[in-house]
Amino acid sequence: MRDLNIYNTLSGVKEKFTPLSKDVVSMYVCGPTVYGEPHLGHARPAITFDILFRYLCFLGYKVRYVRNITDVGHLLNDADDGEDKIGKKAKALKLEPMEVAHFYTKKYQEAMSFLNVKTPSIEPTASGHIIEQIEMVKKIIDNGFAYEVNGSVYFDVVKYNSKHNYGVLSGRKIEDILENTRQLDGQSDKKNSVDFALWKKAAPEHIMRWPSPWGEGFPGWHIECSTMSCKYLGEQFDIHGGGMDLVFPHHEAEIAQCCAANQKSAATYWMHNNMITISGQKMGKSLGNFITLSEFFNGNHEKLEQSYPPMVIRFFLLQAHYRSTIDFSNESLQAAEKGLSRLFSAIKTLQNLEPSVKSTVDISSYKIKCEVAMKDDLNTPIVLSHLFDAVKVINATNEKKFDLSKEDILELKDLFYNYTYEIFGLEEMEKQDDSQDLNGIMKILLEIRSKSKEKKDWDxxxxxxxxxxxxxxxxxxxxxxxxxxxKK
RNA sequence: GGUCGGAUGGCCGAGUGGCUAGGCAGUGGUCUGCAAAACCAUCUACACCGGUUCGAAUCCGGUUCCGACCUCCA
Structure with a gap:
């Protein structure tokens, strides 16, 4: 349970992981805004932090893992008054906003379960915590870091920055932001362009709205995560994760809110996964170049040459380090598919390996090597490379080129069980139709074929x-x- | 424009000073009636120009190109 090193965006270096309390880890990860089909981009943080969750558990920590669902319609942007993503979709489909949110929440959870992503300990919704969010906004106002204008409440970034450092996480300087954000803000109520909304007054056409001390409105985008992480993990907790695109402004704002309300920076370790790219460009909703997860699973997209089972997607992501971008292509996914099946077929071979009295090959280093790689900021591609080295040993032993003792075979089984299933969460892609009938028929067919072969009846x-x-x-x-x- | 990151062999993707990353593809082989599958072996690198060093993909300086964030985004 020692020496796990993780890269902390806050410090910009890898740090030894030391949880606040000895055996317990508290972790918060930003989940999806549920207004559209889950796509490959959603899979990256989910899987990255699923691996971390699994690994922390494997190391013996008790982990409370919170991943939120954003089901409150946030504004498309500041200039666009009163329209939010969920509300917009709801209007277009003539649905209740919560119907839209619920539909896509289910879709997301379903896709995650296909990907064998473990359910977090708590999956709170923003809409379920409006009261708590209002309370936190009040606290920030009371502490003098927010102001109300026309039924909206804004975070006073300039004032906050005079006492704290707005930019600790992203490395941004407030002067630069002020200079660079001088676009026409419409008739904004904000004191400064850097200020962000904690609570926003609902325009008449805005359909997602709640009563508050400042009138009917809805919470700002950043406040939900601060509120829910604080409620379930405390004012200071261990790990906060999410995609790199959230570093600024979302996570920067979270830190500011938490400091303003509680004088605490929320999380000790801030971890960010990199983006998935398609032809070198970020795959994202705003760019319209994303492929949904169900399209991957059924192959139904013009860019896809075939379908890719969830485990192939999972393995594909594990082949790259989480802080690197990973480029999507049919070729690389097909390579992943073959690699994965090679891994599983070796595991199968391992089950039937004949033990010898003594081993003629040293397998003791694999366990340590995998552990070292894993503890070095979750270097899953390196772990996989060691596992594939072990695959060679397994196959060679099967071909009688090496001998393995009973103990060593057990050790290898342990290694593969731990890393493949427990930590990496990979499962065999069993599409076997093992119905009694088919099995019986196949047995007969293979017997006929075997008899014809004996008679050299090749036709x-x-x-x-x-x-x-x-x-x-x-x-x-x-x-x-x-x-x-x-095969199908 | 500001801030930050990247450029590795046919493809994906590790690697921070000297030792084979790994996967896929290719090639050769084993097996096989043939084939497929499987397994074994193996080739092709480190954007460019300087510098530091006994030695650099790895450190330093410069150049070119690419990307991310600065508006919602995983």
Whole structure:
């Protein structure tokens, strides 16, 4: 339970991870805004922090993992008064906003479960914490860091910056931001362009609205995370995560809000995953170049040459370090698919390995190497490279080129079990149709084929093989007879 | 424009001073009636120009190109 190092955006370096309380870790990750289909971009933070969650548990920590659902319609931008993403969608579809939010929340959770992402300990919704958000806004006003104008409340960034450092996380200087944000703000009520909304008055056409001390309105974008992390993890907790695109302004604002309200910076460690790119460009909703997860799963998108099962997506992401961008392409996903099946087939081989009295190959280093890589800021690609080295040993042993003792085989089983299933959350892509009927029929067919082969009746043997292949049943001839598997 | 990051072999992607990353593809081989699958072996690198060093993909300076954030975004 020691020596896990993680990169902290706050300090800009890798730091030894020391939780606030010895055996317990508190972790908050920014979840999705539920107004559209979950896409590949959503999978990255979910999987990155799922790995961290799993690994912390593996190390014996008790983890409370909170990942929010943003189901409150935030404004598209400051100039666009009264329109929010969820509300807009609801109007277009003639639905209640919460119907839209609920629909996409289910979609998101479903996709995450396909990807074998563990459910967080708590998945709170912004709409369920309006009262708490109002309370926090009040606290910030009382502390003198926010002001009310026309039914909206804004965070006074300039004043805050005179006492604290607005920019600790993103490295931004307030002067630069002020200079660079001199675009026409419409008839904004803000004192300074850097100020951001804590509570926004609802325009008449705005359909998501709640009563507040300042009139009917809705909470600002950043306040929900501050409120919910504080409620469930305390004013100071261990890890706050999310995508790199959230560093500024979202997480910067969160820190400011928490400092303004509680004199605490919320999280000790701030972790950010990098983006997924498509042809070198960020895959994102605003760019319209995203591919949804269900499109990956069913292959139904013009850019996709085939369907990619959830585990392939998961493995694909693990092949890159979470802080690197990863470029999507059919070629790399297909490579991932083959790599993954090589890994699983070796695990299968491992189950049936014949133990020898003594080992002729040293496998003791793998466990340590994997651990070192994992503890070095979750270097999953390095862990995988060690596992693939071990795959070679397993296969070579199976070919009688090496011997492995019973103890060493157990150690390898342990290694693969821990990393593949427990920590990486990879599961076999079993699409096996193991119905009794099919099994029986296949047994008969393979027997006929085997008899024809004995009689050197290659026409019949090949006919059976080729016809089955046509309906996606693949025959594999091995020394000990033939096996079959369902390709679809 | 400001801030930050990146440029690695056919593709993806690790690696911060000397030792084979790994996966996929390619090539050769084993197996096989043939094939597929599987397995084994193996080739192709470090954007460019200088510098530091016994030695640089790795450090320093410069150049070119690309990306992210600065508006909602994972």
């Amino acid at each position: 019949t043997a090949d006919f059976i093989r080729d016809q089955l292949n046509e309906i996606n049943i693949e025959i594999k001839d091995t020394k000990d007879g033939s096996t079959w598997n369902n």
